[in-house]
Amino acid sequence: MEFSLTHKEHKPLQINPIKHSQPMGATLAFLGIKGCMPLMHGAQGCASFTKVFFTRHFNEPIAVHNTSVSDLTAVLDGGDYSILMAIENIQNKEKNLTPSMIGLHTTGLTETKGDDVRSVGTHIEIPYVFVNTPDYEGGMESGWSLTVTAMIEQLTQAVTYIQPNTLVLLPHVSMQPIEVEKIKALCEDFGFETYALPDLSTSLDGYWEAGQGKLSNGGIRVDEIRDLATSSFVISIGASMKKSALALQKKNPLIEHIHFDHLMGLDANDNFVGKLMEIRHIAPNAHLKRWRARLQDAMLDSHFLIGSSHFVITGEPDMLTGMCALIRSVGGTVDAAVSTTFSEVLHTIDAQKVFVGDLEDAREFFDGANMVISNFHSERILHSYPNTALVIRGFPNYEELGNQLKNDQLYEGSAYFLFEIANVLRKVKHEH
Amino acid sequence: MVSRAKIKELMNESACSHSKEKKPGEGCDKPKPGLATGGCAFDGAQISLFPYADAVHLVHGPQTCLGASWETRETKTSYLGRDHTQMGFTTGITTNDVIFGGDKRLSNSIDYVMEHYKPEAIFVYSTCVTALVGDDIDMTCKLGSQKHKIPVVPVHAAGFVGSKNLGSRLAGEAVLEHLIGTKEPEYTTPYDINLIGDYNVTGDMWQYLPLFEKIGLRVLSSMSGDGRVGDIRTAHRAKLNVIVCAKSLITLTRKMEEQYGIPWISVSFYGKRDTSFAIREIVNALGDLELITRAELVIAQAEEELETALTPYRQLFAGKKAVLNTGGNKAWSIASSLQDLGIEVVATSIAKSTQDDIDKAREYLGKDGVLMTKPASEQGKIIDSTGAHILLAGGRSLYTAIKKKISFIDVNQEKKTSYGGYSGLLNLAEDLKYAFRNPVFANVGKPAPWEVN
Numbered sequence: 071m072e073f074s075l076t077h078k079e080h081k082p083l084q085i086n087p088i089k090h091s092q093p094m095g096a097t098l099a100f101l102g103i104k105g106c107m108p109l110m111h112g113a114q115g116c117a118s119f120t121k122v123f124f125t126r127h128f129n130e131p132i133a134v135h136n137t138s139v140s141d142l143t144a145v146l147d148g149g150d151y152s153i154l155m156a157i158e159n160i161q162n163k164e165k166n167l168t169p170s171m172i173g174l175h176t177t178g179l180t181e182t183k184g185d186d187v188r189s190v191g192t193h194i195e196i197p198y199v200f201v202n203t204p205d206y207e208g209g210m211e212s213g214w215s216l217t218v219t220a221m222i223e224q225l226t227q228a229v230t231y232i233q234p235n236t237l238v239l240l241p242h243v244s245m246q247p248i249e250v251e252k253i254k255a256l257c258e259d260f261g262f263e264t265y266a267l268p269d270l271s272t273s274l275d276g277y278w279e280a281g282q283g284k285l286s287n288g289g290i291r292v293d294e295i296r297d298l299a300t301s302s303f304v305i306s307i308g309a310s311m312k313k314s315a316l317a318l319q320k321k322n323p324l325i326e327h328i329h330f331d332h333l334m335g336l337d338a339n340d341n342f343v344g345k346l347m348e349i350r351h352i353a354p355n356a357h358l359k360r361w362r363a364r365l366q367d368a369m370l371d372s373h374f375l376i377g378s379s380h381f382v383i384t385g386e387p388d389m390l391t392g393m394c395a396l397i398r399s400v401g402g403t404v405d406a407a408v409s410t411t412f413s414e415v416l417h418t419i420d421a422q423k424v425f426v427g428d429l430e431d432a433r434e435f436f437d438g439a440n441m442v443i444s445n446f447h448s449e450r451i452l453h454s455y456p457n458t459a460l461v462i463r464g465f466p467n468y469e470e471l472g473n474q475l476k477n478d479q480l481y482e483g484s485a486y487f488l489f490e491i492a493n494v495l496r497k498v499k500h501e502h
Numbered sequence: 503m504v505s506r507a508k509i510k511e512l513m514n515e516s517a518c519s520h521s522k523e524k525k526p527g528e529g530c531d532k533p534k535p536g537l538a539t540g541g542c543a544f545d546g547a548q549i550s551l552f553p554y555a556d557a558v559h560l561v562h563g564p565q566t567c568l569g570a571s572w573e574t575r576e577t578k579t580s581y582l583g584r585d586h587t588q589m590g591f592t593t594g595i596t597t598n599d600v601i602f603g604g605d606k607r608l609s610n611s612i613d614y615v616m617e618h619y620k621p622e623a624i625f626v627y628s629t630c631v632t633a634l635v636g637d638d639i640d641m642t643c644k645l646g647s648q649k650h651k652i653p654v655v656p657v658h659a660a661g662f663v664g665s666k667n668l669g670s671r672l673a674g675e676a677v678l679e680h681l682i683g684t685k686e687p688e689y690t691t692p693y694d695i696n697l698i699g700d701y702n703v704t705g706d707m708w709q710y711l712p713l714f715e716k717i718g719l720r721v722l723s724s725m726s727g728d729g730r731v732g733d734i735r736t737a738h739r740a741k742l743n744v745i746v747c748a749k750s751l752i753t754l755t756r757k758m759e760e761q762y763g764i765p766w767i768s769v770s771f772y773g774k775r776d777t778s779f780a781i782r783e784i785v786n787a788l789g790d791l792e793l794i795t796r797a798e799l800v801i802a803q804a805e806e807e808l809e810t811a812l813t814p815y816r817q818l819f820a821g822k823k824a825v826l827n828t829g830g831n832k833a834w835s836i837a838s839s840l841q842d843l844g845i846e847v848v849a850t851s852i853a854k855s856t857q858d859d860i861d862k863a864r865e866y867l868g869k870d871g872v873l874m875t876k877p878a879s880e881q882g883k884i885i886d887s888t889g890a891h892i893l894l895a896g897g898r899s900l901y902t903a904i905k906k907k908i909s910f911i912d913v914n915q916e917k918k919t920s921y922g923g924y925s926g927l928l929n930l931a932e933d934l935k936y937a938f939r940n941p942v943f944a945n946v947g948k949p950a951p952w953e954v955n
Binding site (some may be wrong): 081082083084085086087089091092093094109112113114115116118119120124126127135136137139140141143144151152153154156157158159160163175176177179184204205206207209248283339346350446447452466468 | 509532533535536537538539540541542543544545560563564565567568569570571572573574588589590591592593594595596597599600610614615616630634635660661662663664665666729858897898948
């Protein structure tokens with residue numbers, strides 16, 4: 071089979087897929103809004119699968135409701151009935167539930183029947199954001215960014231002034247809660263009042279309390295989203311988030327947009343930190359300088375093991391781009407970078423092969439690789455490759471614990487990630 | 503295609519105990535918008551058929567259906583070929599297929615699967631989108647079957663037709679229509695049975711199958727734990743259908759009784775008493791005296807071995823009380839296991855149980871046991887009033903255990919070991935031992951330094 075980067079599919083089906091659907095990305099984005107009730111407009115299974123998927127990945131209760139479209143409503147209803155009934159039923163059952171917002175998104179089923187989810191909003195008193203996310207288009211990454219864009223377009227108020235030293239961070243879908251927190255903290259260290267949209271760092275970060283699982287536990291507040299256009303800067307991380315940043319700029323052209331494809335490795339972070347220094351005219355704190363030195367050290371310490379190794383990496387386009395860049399920066403050879411969906415940013419990846427595919431395709435390269443960086447599903451397949459190591463990243467990671475605390479971003483995360491890879495590589499390369 | 507008449511029939515299963523209390527035509531509850539929580543019909547169908555590791559399970563639909571569900575269940579197989587159960591196959595349809603139909607993609611996918619994987623059969627699952635756009639899955643499967651000379655079975659359980667339970671029934675229908683009775687077994691014995699509804703999760707079946715072997719029972723086929731497609735095709739020659747802890751496949755066994763004259767019984771292999779009872783039910787149903795005698799010997803020996811192994815645990819568990827908050831048949835089957843270990847079950851949840859399950863729960867817990875209808879609000883009070891030592895429940899109840907500072911076991915979490923049969927009871931005892939010993943729930947809830955006064 072010829073593996074190259076094109077829009078075209080190279081086979082009629084997916085075998086051991088790595089791609090996840092748009093509705094799942096939408097649900098996850100809504101989970102980063104405080105008090106939000108994510109409402110999936112589809113058959114009950116769509117929500118049930120999504121709930122189990124994220125519950126197992128984060129080991130947290132996941133709040134997802136659904137409109138349980140049935141065979142009858144699939145044909146007769148235009149969406150109004152099942153959406154309004156769902157909201158009414160939930161409120162009748164949970165008297166004390168006061169969602170700050172209803173985050174409604176569609177699925178393949180309701181897109182196929184062509185429901186008008188926009189007009190339903192006029193009958194709902196709670197703040198309502200809708201987004202069209204058919205699962206026969208795009209993937210998790212686009213579902214997430216479409217939802218962020220929808221929230222900005224429908225909630226954020228247009229203004230003509232900016233507050234100095236305020237910043238909006240738009241992280242891509244593959245960033246884990248701790249990664250969002252670290253980036254936010256860095257911006258705050260530079261004196262920015264920082265908001266992340268969505269903000270998983272305070273909602274799915276492993277914090278427990280009573281009554282979880284009905285509404286999103288933490289995240290950015292709805293009133294904060296309303297006021298986002300007063301920010302002086304918007305920083306998008308990941309190519310998928312560019313459009314969301316432009317949507318915010320439309321609300322207020324005075325906002326300056328700064329974009330980074332990723333924040334992994336020395337170069338990317340030098341650009342990022344350099345830009346913040348330039349804006350604020352201040353030097354970074356001693357802490358950050360220290361972490362840069364530690365990353366330099368990690369690169370030198372790990373370059374021999376990684377530099378002589380071959381990798382297969384799979385994931386969402388934005389995550390894949392960062393990982394490949396970091397590994398290339400210390401000399402690792404990426405034999406295959408396998409993406410869930412197509413994105414223009416894939417053209418920037420430096421790898422022997424870059425293509426959109428599944429684990430059946432990726433497997434073709436396992437034999438020649440020292441390490442695979444992929445999701446949970448690669449683990450079982452790799453049992454047949456005793457000399458190929460695995461580091462699990464991306465969705466889903468069903469079995470490992472503490473996924474929300476894995477940080478691969480910035481100087482700090484990149485250093486830890488390099489050491490982790492090198493240590494795992496050592497086991498397959500030198501210990502037999 | 504699946505017809506409304508068929509769904510209506512399945513929703514009004516006459517063999518179901520709770521159908522008797524409903525008005526004619528009322529049948530099972532339809533999912534209510536906003537309130538449905540469990541899986542959909544497709545999920546149920548997949549769960550019922552996935553364990554056939556020698557077949558490829560091809561999901562004809564968009565990304566969510568399979569992308570989020572493959573390799574999520576610990577169904578074990580002894581199949582020596584490639585284990586297709588733990589693989590994911592989907593047509594992953596795109597906008598083009600929604601507009602122009604996905605039949606061509608499906609047919610190409612079947613060809614691809616045959617060329618690269620050569621399974622014994624292919625199950626093709628329709629999903630909401632492909633059912634709605636009207637792909638002719640029946641015809642594509644029929645042509646695929648003729649071309650490749652293996653069964654290509656259409657499974658019509660699109661998510662919107664109903665719940666997980668209905669999906670399992672629809673999977674039963676597909677197997678009955680397309681597989682059962684299409685092949686003759688190499689030989690038969692008077693002790694041939696079909697196991698229906700055990701999916702061999704964490705190897706549950708392997709806890710009791712060695713006993714069957716000792717007794718002389720032969721499992722002709724399984725629907726579908728550790729099952730083979732070739733075997734289920736011969737299921738019509740069995741002497742008895744044994745349903746294991748599954749209400750959803752009653753329709754299948756009732757129809758097999760009507761079509762092939764195979765009687766059926768329903769049993770459970772959780773706990774000592776239920777396992778012994780199940781074995782007796784099976785051999786009595788077959789009615790062979792020699793078999794019954796052998797079964798008694800095997801039961802006696804197994805129970806004795808178990809008793810010896812359990813002695814140290816019994817001392818450990820003496821005087822312990824448990825509250826159980828889980829759904830369906832687990833409400834009584836886990837209660838039974840706990841009682842077998844000498845633990846008093848003071849309350850169990852019947853919030854999601856059928857009438858049969860409620861009756862059984864009452865039987866096991868006795869007149870003083872509390873059957874909770876609103877477990878979320880009741881369990882805390884019951885722990886206080888009874889002084890229960892452990893809560894066995896789903897993850898959502900974790901907070902109750904922390905607040906009450908008692909032990910906790912998440913019974914809904916994906917288990918790694920089986921609690922089935924006699925030997926599974928030892929696994930449960932071992933897990934309980936560590937749970938009772940674990941101070942984490944008391945430790946973790948301590949106030950932070952800044953919360954004191």
